[in-house]
Amino acid sequence: MSNSKKEKEDNFAPALAAAGRALIATMMAKLASCGFSDVTPAFSSLMPLLDATGARPTALAQRAGITKQAISQLVRELEVRGYVEQVPDSTDTRAKIVRLTKRGVALHAASAEVRLELQSVAIAKLGKSRVSRLRRDLLELAAALEEMRTR
Template structure:
Protein backbone atom coordinates (compact mmCIF):
# COMPACT_ATOMS: atom_id res chain seq x y z
CA UNK A 1 0.00 0.00 0.00
CA UNK A 2 1.26 3.48 -0.88
CA UNK A 3 1.49 6.53 1.33
CA UNK A 4 -1.65 8.56 1.85
CA UNK A 5 -1.37 11.72 -0.33
CA UNK A 6 -2.99 13.71 2.49
CA UNK A 7 0.11 12.99 4.63
CA UNK A 8 2.47 14.53 2.07
CA UNK A 9 3.74 18.05 2.62
CA UNK A 10 1.95 20.52 0.36
CA UNK A 11 3.95 22.70 -2.04
CA UNK A 12 5.75 25.62 -0.40
CA UNK A 13 3.40 28.26 -1.81
CA UNK A 14 0.47 26.82 0.14
CA UNK A 15 1.76 27.93 3.57
CA UNK A 16 1.83 31.70 2.90
CA UNK A 17 -1.55 31.46 1.20
CA UNK A 18 -3.05 29.69 4.23
CA UNK A 19 -1.44 32.18 6.63
CA UNK A 20 -2.77 35.09 4.60
CA UNK A 21 -6.23 33.51 4.27
CA UNK A 22 -6.34 32.99 8.04
CA UNK A 23 -5.22 36.59 8.64
CA UNK A 24 -7.79 37.88 6.16
CA UNK A 25 -10.62 35.80 7.64
CA UNK A 26 -9.72 36.97 11.16
CA UNK A 27 -9.47 40.66 10.22
CA UNK A 28 -12.62 40.54 8.08
CA UNK A 29 -14.55 39.14 11.04
CA UNK A 30 -13.12 41.83 13.33
CA UNK A 31 -14.28 44.56 10.97
CA UNK A 32 -17.70 43.01 10.42
CA UNK A 33 -18.23 42.97 14.19
CA UNK A 34 -16.88 46.51 14.61
CA UNK A 35 -19.35 47.65 11.94
CA UNK A 36 -22.18 46.05 13.94
CA UNK A 37 -20.91 47.87 17.02
CA UNK A 38 -21.05 51.32 15.42
CA UNK A 39 -17.79 51.56 13.45
CA UNK A 40 -18.87 50.79 9.87
CA UNK A 41 -16.34 53.05 8.11
CA UNK A 42 -13.20 51.63 9.74
CA UNK A 43 -10.91 49.72 7.38
CA UNK A 44 -7.98 47.38 8.17
CA UNK A 45 -5.45 50.04 7.15
CA UNK A 46 -7.08 52.39 9.66
CA UNK A 47 -6.45 49.83 12.40
CA UNK A 48 -2.72 49.85 11.64
CA UNK A 49 -2.73 53.65 11.72
CA UNK A 50 -4.65 53.81 15.02
CA UNK A 51 -2.18 51.35 16.56
CA UNK A 52 0.68 53.50 15.27
CA UNK A 53 -0.85 56.64 16.84
CA UNK A 54 -1.07 54.75 20.13
CA UNK A 55 -2.01 56.10 23.52
CA UNK A 56 0.62 58.85 23.59
CA UNK A 57 -0.07 60.21 20.11
CA UNK A 58 2.44 61.13 17.41
CA UNK A 59 3.37 63.78 14.90
CA UNK A 60 2.42 63.14 11.27
CA UNK A 61 6.09 62.60 10.46
CA UNK A 62 6.45 59.97 13.16
CA UNK A 63 3.21 58.32 12.05
CA UNK A 64 4.62 58.12 8.53
CA UNK A 65 7.81 56.48 9.81
CA UNK A 66 5.85 53.96 11.87
CA UNK A 67 3.64 53.08 8.91
CA UNK A 68 6.44 53.16 6.33
CA UNK A 69 4.75 55.90 4.28
CA UNK A 70 5.54 59.53 3.44
CA UNK A 71 4.57 62.35 5.77
CA UNK A 72 2.05 63.42 3.13
CA UNK A 73 0.46 59.96 2.99
CA UNK A 74 0.33 59.89 6.78
CA UNK A 75 -1.33 63.30 6.69
CA UNK A 76 -4.02 61.98 4.34
CA UNK A 77 -4.60 59.05 6.68
CA UNK A 78 -4.90 61.46 9.61
CA UNK A 79 -7.36 63.58 7.61
CA UNK A 80 -9.51 60.50 6.96
CA UNK A 81 -9.36 59.29 10.58
CA UNK A 82 -10.08 62.79 11.88
CA UNK A 83 -13.06 63.02 9.54
CA UNK A 84 -14.36 59.76 10.99
CA UNK A 85 -13.80 61.04 14.54
CA UNK A 86 -11.01 58.62 15.56
CA UNK A 87 -8.14 61.11 15.93
CA UNK A 88 -7.65 64.82 16.39
CA UNK A 89 -4.82 67.25 15.76
CA UNK A 90 -3.68 69.36 18.69
CA UNK A 91 -0.69 71.62 19.28
CA UNK A 92 2.42 69.56 19.97
CA UNK A 93 3.34 70.11 23.63
CA UNK A 94 7.06 70.09 22.72
CA UNK A 95 6.83 72.48 19.74
CA UNK A 96 3.81 74.72 19.06
CA UNK A 97 4.78 74.90 15.37
CA UNK A 98 3.95 71.21 14.99
CA UNK A 99 0.67 69.39 15.33
CA UNK A 100 0.32 66.29 17.45
CA UNK A 101 -2.13 63.54 16.42
CA UNK A 102 -3.91 61.77 19.24
CA UNK A 103 -6.77 59.36 19.63
CA UNK A 104 -10.21 60.71 20.48
CA UNK A 105 -12.63 58.94 22.79
CA UNK A 106 -14.02 57.25 19.65
CA UNK A 107 -10.50 56.10 18.72
CA UNK A 108 -9.90 54.64 22.17
CA UNK A 109 -13.34 53.00 22.01
CA UNK A 110 -12.68 51.26 18.70
CA UNK A 111 -9.27 49.99 19.86
CA UNK A 112 -10.83 48.57 23.04
CA UNK A 113 -13.67 47.00 21.06
CA UNK A 114 -11.29 45.51 18.49
CA UNK A 115 -9.16 43.99 21.27
CA UNK A 116 -12.28 42.38 22.78
CA UNK A 117 -13.43 41.09 19.38
CA UNK A 118 -9.98 39.62 18.71
CA UNK A 119 -10.03 37.83 22.07
CA UNK A 120 -13.43 36.37 21.18
CA UNK A 121 -12.21 35.25 17.76
CA UNK A 122 -9.08 33.70 19.25
CA UNK A 123 -11.32 31.74 21.62
CA UNK A 124 -13.37 30.51 18.64
CA UNK A 125 -10.19 29.42 16.86
CA UNK A 126 -9.09 27.63 20.05
CA UNK A 127 -12.44 25.82 20.14
CA UNK A 128 -12.06 24.81 16.48
CA UNK A 129 -8.39 23.78 16.61
CA UNK A 130 -7.94 22.96 20.28
CA UNK A 131 -6.15 25.29 22.68
CA UNK A 132 -2.96 23.24 22.60
CA UNK A 133 -2.74 23.21 18.81
CA UNK A 134 -3.41 26.94 18.65
CA UNK A 135 -0.71 27.66 21.25
CA UNK A 136 1.68 25.39 19.32
CA UNK A 137 0.92 27.39 16.17
CA UNK A 138 1.52 30.69 17.98
CA UNK A 139 4.78 29.42 19.49
CA UNK A 140 5.93 28.07 16.15
CA UNK A 141 5.22 31.35 14.37
CA UNK A 142 7.15 33.26 17.06
CA UNK A 143 10.10 30.97 16.35
CA UNK A 144 10.22 31.65 12.62
CA UNK A 145 9.06 35.28 12.48
CA UNK A 146 11.81 37.91 12.85
CA UNK A 147 11.98 39.92 16.08
CA UNK A 148 10.32 42.96 14.50
CA UNK A 149 7.26 40.91 13.51
CA UNK A 150 4.77 43.49 14.80
CA UNK A 151 5.60 46.04 12.14
CA UNK A 152 2.69 48.36 11.46
CA UNK A 153 3.59 49.11 7.85
CA UNK A 154 1.73 46.05 6.52
CA UNK A 155 -0.88 48.11 4.68
CA UNK A 156 1.91 49.94 2.82
CA UNK A 157 3.59 46.62 2.09
CA UNK A 158 0.40 45.43 0.39
CA UNK A 159 0.28 48.66 -1.61
CA UNK A 160 -2.77 50.11 0.13
Protein backbone atom coordinates (compact mmCIF):
# COMPACT_ATOMS: atom_id res chain seq x y z
CA MET A 1 0.00 0.00 0.00
CA SER A 2 1.01 3.59 -0.43
CA ASN A 3 -0.21 4.25 3.07
CA SER A 4 3.08 3.89 4.90
CA LYS A 5 4.78 5.96 2.26
CA LYS A 6 2.22 8.70 2.48
CA GLU A 7 2.47 8.90 6.23
CA LYS A 8 6.15 9.52 6.01
CA GLU A 9 5.93 12.08 3.27
CA ASP A 10 3.30 14.05 5.10
CA ASN A 11 5.13 14.14 8.37
CA PHE A 12 5.94 17.67 9.38
CA ALA A 13 8.73 16.78 11.81
CA PRO A 14 11.65 16.60 9.36
CA ALA A 15 10.47 19.77 7.66
CA LEU A 16 10.41 21.53 11.00
CA ALA A 17 13.90 20.34 11.83
CA ALA A 18 15.24 21.39 8.43
CA ALA A 19 13.73 24.85 8.69
CA GLY A 20 15.12 25.26 12.20
CA ARG A 21 18.61 24.31 11.15
CA ALA A 22 18.47 26.55 8.09
CA LEU A 23 17.25 29.46 10.20
CA ILE A 24 20.10 29.24 12.68
CA ALA A 25 22.76 28.70 10.04
CA THR A 26 21.55 31.63 7.95
CA MET A 27 21.28 33.88 10.99
CA MET A 28 24.85 33.10 11.93
CA ALA A 29 26.16 33.55 8.41
CA LYS A 30 24.44 36.91 8.01
CA LEU A 31 25.72 38.20 11.34
CA ALA A 32 29.21 37.04 10.46
CA SER A 33 29.04 38.96 7.20
CA CYS A 34 28.02 42.07 9.19
CA GLY A 35 31.27 41.82 11.14
CA PHE A 36 29.99 39.83 14.09
CA SER A 37 31.84 36.61 13.50
CA ASP A 38 32.29 35.76 17.17
CA VAL A 39 28.65 35.21 18.03
CA THR A 40 27.30 31.73 18.68
CA PRO A 41 23.74 30.46 18.15
CA ALA A 42 22.92 30.82 21.83
CA PHE A 43 23.58 34.54 21.69
CA SER A 44 20.77 35.11 19.22
CA SER A 45 18.27 33.72 21.70
CA LEU A 46 19.59 36.02 24.41
CA MET A 47 20.01 39.17 22.35
CA PRO A 48 16.28 39.96 21.98
CA LEU A 49 16.01 39.99 25.77
CA LEU A 50 18.75 42.54 26.28
CA ASP A 51 18.82 46.30 25.94
CA ALA A 52 20.93 49.26 27.01
CA THR A 53 18.79 49.75 30.13
CA GLY A 54 19.76 46.41 31.55
CA ALA A 55 18.19 43.47 33.29
CA ARG A 56 19.06 41.01 36.02
CA PRO A 57 20.53 37.63 35.12
CA THR A 58 17.75 35.81 36.97
CA ALA A 59 15.08 37.68 35.03
CA LEU A 60 16.85 36.86 31.79
CA ALA A 61 17.03 33.21 32.77
CA GLN A 62 13.31 33.08 33.41
CA ARG A 63 12.50 34.77 30.14
CA ALA A 64 14.90 32.56 28.20
CA GLY A 65 13.63 29.44 29.95
CA ILE A 66 17.03 28.24 31.15
CA THR A 67 18.80 28.17 34.52
CA LYS A 68 20.50 31.17 36.01
CA GLN A 69 23.80 29.29 35.90
CA ALA A 70 23.50 28.95 32.15
CA ILE A 71 22.73 32.65 31.83
CA SER A 72 25.70 33.42 34.03
CA GLN A 73 28.00 31.56 31.67
CA LEU A 74 26.43 33.06 28.58
CA VAL A 75 26.70 36.57 29.97
CA ARG A 76 30.35 35.98 30.81
CA GLU A 77 30.95 34.94 27.23
CA LEU A 78 29.18 38.03 25.96
CA GLU A 79 31.20 40.13 28.36
CA VAL A 80 34.62 38.90 27.26
CA ARG A 81 33.55 39.57 23.68
CA GLY A 82 32.59 43.10 24.71
CA TYR A 83 28.88 42.94 23.98
CA VAL A 84 27.59 43.45 27.51
CA GLU A 85 28.79 44.86 30.81
CA GLN A 86 27.72 44.00 34.31
CA VAL A 87 27.15 46.77 36.80
CA PRO A 88 26.04 46.43 40.43
CA ASP A 89 22.39 47.07 41.14
CA SER A 90 22.16 50.12 43.40
CA THR A 91 18.94 48.86 44.97
CA ASP A 92 20.27 45.39 45.83
CA THR A 93 23.88 44.66 46.72
CA ARG A 94 23.55 41.01 45.71
CA ALA A 95 22.27 41.76 42.27
CA LYS A 96 23.89 42.75 39.02
CA ILE A 97 22.52 44.47 36.01
CA VAL A 98 23.44 43.15 32.59
CA ARG A 99 23.56 45.95 30.08
CA LEU A 100 24.45 46.14 26.40
CA THR A 101 27.62 48.02 25.58
CA LYS A 102 27.89 50.22 22.53
CA ARG A 103 29.10 47.24 20.56
CA GLY A 104 26.28 45.19 22.03
CA VAL A 105 23.73 47.72 20.85
CA ALA A 106 25.27 47.47 17.39
CA LEU A 107 24.94 43.68 17.48
CA HIS A 108 21.39 44.03 18.73
CA ALA A 109 20.56 46.29 15.81
CA ALA A 110 22.26 43.96 13.37
CA SER A 111 20.33 41.01 14.77
CA ALA A 112 17.06 42.85 14.37
CA GLU A 113 18.00 43.77 10.84
CA VAL A 114 18.89 40.20 9.99
CA ARG A 115 15.59 39.01 11.46
CA LEU A 116 13.79 41.50 9.25
CA GLU A 117 15.82 40.39 6.28
CA LEU A 118 14.97 36.75 6.85
CA GLN A 119 11.36 37.73 7.25
CA SER A 120 11.51 39.58 3.95
CA VAL A 121 13.04 36.59 2.22
CA ALA A 122 10.30 34.41 3.62
CA ILE A 123 7.66 36.83 2.41
CA ALA A 124 9.29 37.08 -1.01
CA LYS A 125 9.20 33.32 -1.30
CA LEU A 126 5.85 32.47 0.27
CA GLY A 127 3.94 35.70 0.31
CA LYS A 128 2.84 37.69 3.31
CA SER A 129 -0.30 35.78 4.10
CA ARG A 130 1.37 32.38 3.98
CA VAL A 131 4.17 33.52 6.26
CA SER A 132 1.84 34.88 8.88
CA ARG A 133 -0.29 31.76 8.63
CA LEU A 134 2.87 29.68 8.97
CA ARG A 135 3.76 31.54 12.12
CA ARG A 136 0.27 31.14 13.56
CA ASP A 137 0.13 27.44 12.74
CA LEU A 138 3.55 26.84 14.28
CA LEU A 139 2.45 28.47 17.51
CA GLU A 140 -0.75 26.45 17.59
CA LEU A 141 1.20 23.32 16.85
CA ALA A 142 3.66 24.07 19.63
CA ALA A 143 0.81 24.59 22.05
CA ALA A 144 -0.87 21.34 21.02
CA LEU A 145 2.37 19.40 21.42
CA GLU A 146 3.04 20.96 24.80
CA GLU A 147 -0.44 20.14 25.95
CA MET A 148 0.02 16.57 24.76
CA ARG A 149 3.35 16.24 26.52
CA THR A 150 2.34 17.53 29.91
CA ARG A 151 -0.96 15.69 29.97
